[in-house]
Amino acid sequence: MTKVNVHVTLRESVVDPQGIATKEALQTMGYNEVENVRIGKLIELELTGSASEIDARVKEMCDKLLVNKVIEDYRYEIGEVAGK
Numbered sequence: 001m002t003k004v005n006v007h008v009t010l011r012e013s014v015v016d017p018q019g020i021a022t023k024e025a026l027q028t029m030g031y032n033e034v035e036n037v038r039i040g041k042l043i044e045l046e047l048t049g050s051a052s053e054i055d056a057r058v059k060e061m062c063d064k065l066l067v068n069k070v071i072e073d074y075r076y077e078i079g080e081v082a083g084k
Contacts (some may be wrong), residue, residue: 001046003079004058006066009040014071054078 010016016038023037043066047054058076069076 001048001050002054003016004054004076005017005057005079006043006062006074006076007040008043008067008072008074009038011071011073051078057059 010019010032014033018039019037022039023034026034026037044060047057049057058078062074062076063069
């Protein structure tokens with residue numbers, strides 16, 4: 001089994017209201033050094049198959065379902081074989 005981490009973030013041109021609210025909350029708590037916050041998501045997948053198959057399938061999953069390509073960017077990391 002191979003573990004894949006997909007990191008999804010809003011495009012820089014998209015306003016991130018959750019990030020703005022988090023920044024303001026942190027500053028209210030005294031963390032005035034925080035200048036910007038962007039919130040994203042992490043999707044963890046466990047797949048079987050060869051490295052090239054996994055790479056192609058993860059890209060396909062992201063393009064078809066996991067990522068809204070209009071407003072989000074993504075990258076993924078294919079990790080070591082996960083032992084169970």
